[in-house]
Amino acid sequence: MKSNNFPTLSRRSFLKTSAGVLAASGLAWPEKAQAARVGQLATLIDLSLCDGCLDRAVPACVSACKTINGDTIPPVADPIPVPWPRKTVEDWSRKREVSDRLTPYNYLYVHRAEVEQDGERKTLFVPRRCMHCDNPACATICPFAANHKHENGAVIIDQELCFGGAKCKTVCPWEIPQRQSGVGIYLHILPDYAGNGVMYKCDLCNDRLVRGKQPACIEACPQKAMLIGPRDEMLAEAERRARQMKGHLYGKDENGGTSTFYISPVSFDRINATIKKGPGRPDMKPGVKRQMAGTDPLGKAVLTAPAIGIVAGAAGALKWLAGRKSKLAEGGKKDV
Ligand code: SF4
Numbered sequence: 001m002k003s004n005n006f007p008t009l010s011r012r013s014f015l016k017t018s019a020g021v022l023a024a025s026g027l028a029w030p031e032k033a034q035a036a037r038v039g040q041l042a043t044l045i046d047l048s049l050c051d052g053c054l055d056r057a058v059p060a061c062v063s064a065c066k067t068i069n070g071d072t073i074p075p076v077a078d079p080i081p082v083p084w085p086r087k088t089v090e091d092w093s094r095k096r097e098v099s100d101r102l103t104p105y106n107y108l109y110v111h112r113a114e115v116e117q118d119g120e121r122k123t124l125f126v127p128r129r130c131m132h133c134d135n136p137a138c139a140t141i142c143p144f145a146a147n148h149k150h151e152n153g154a155v156i157i158d159q160e161l162c163f164g165g166a167k168c169k170t171v172c173p174w175e176i177p178q179r180q181s182g183v184g185i186y187l188h189i190l191p192d193y194a195g196n197g198v199m200y201k202c203d204l205c206n207d208r209l210v211r212g213k214q215p216a217c218i219e220a221c222p223q224k225a226m227l228i229g230p231r232d233e234m235l236a237e238a239e240r241r242a243r244q245m246k247g248h249l250y251g252k253d254e255n256g257g258t259s260t261f262y263i264s265p266v267s268f269d270r271i272n273a274t275i276k277k278g279p280g281r282p283d284m285k286p287g288v289k290r291q292m293a294g295t296d297p298l299g300k301a302v303l304t305a306p307a308i309g310i311v312a313g314a315a316g317a318l319k320w321l322a323g324r325k326s327k328l329a330e331g332g333k334k335d336v
Pocket residue numbers: 129130131132133136137138139155168171172173174175176177201255
């Protein structure tokens with residue numbers, strides 16, 4: 001299976017791929033997977049292969065993600081300013097080791113689902129992180145233009161522009177972005193009145209993608225349960241595997257379409273019914289609709305809320321930008 005706009009695969013880069021699974025499926029991670037050259041990427045997560053890494057204290061994918069993102073968050077202000085009037089401060093800096101939910105220091109975790117099918121009990125493991133949606137409301141709604149869908153499919157929050165207002169989290173059906181207070185641009189402007197930190201989430205390892213490397217979690221998975229490749233190929237492969245296992249697909253239509261395709265032998269309704277849900281532990285309800293910023297009541301409310309923050313933020317952002325080299329071009333940013 002080959003994409004017309006994909007470079008030919010060299011023997012060396014082939015050997016660096018998730019060899020067995022990719023070779024068997026005819027799919028391959030391209031040499032120099034530069035976003036501009038290969039177009040939109042997507043990932044496939046095959047729940048029939050993920051075993052939850054039960055032999056490890058922390059799943060290999062989670063551990064790899066924590067390692068490469070370990071120093072992403074700068075030192076946190078002490079004390080952290082308490083913003084007026086909301087008084088919400090979120091500080092995970094003393095709980096960095098938490099790996100069983102999403103936090104600003106943990107972009108990936110693995111759900112456990114105990115399900116019954118055809119009279120048989122089954123345990124499924126579901127790695128969760130940002131879905132890198134096709135038309136992400138989290139990016140559309142950001143009043144500081146700090147969140148963008150890039151050409152390669154990655155949805156990335158610019159940590160140097162984010163004020164931590166959490167509007168992206170409000171419109172995300174899975175409430176994926178997580179806030180760390182006491183860091184970021186807001187500290188340099190009006191920390192008591194505008195902003196509240198920085199939002200953090202999976203960026204699809206964009207720095208690695210632009211260097212032709214796979215995301216760390218995918219590379220680390222001993223079961224080769226996750227793949228990345230051109231979106232059309234990943235979708236075709238996900239549909240093929242779902243048919244073959246008489247299974248189910250998640251992520252194709254949810255939230256208006258995403259760049260993460262889960263396949264499972266068990267329906268996502270059943271998985272959703274049994275997983276532990278709550279803050280930092282999103283549900284997996286099939287068919288979730290996109291919240292349209294500006295056209296639904298929630299989007300309108302969120303957009304009109306922080307006038308003072310927008311004004312202060314715009315002024316401050318200009319000041320901040322004067323001394324900052326923009327990194328937004330890296331990876332081919334695409335405004336949405
Ligand atoms: S999953 Fe949530 S945070 Fe990620 S791109 Fe979609 S809407 Fe944005």
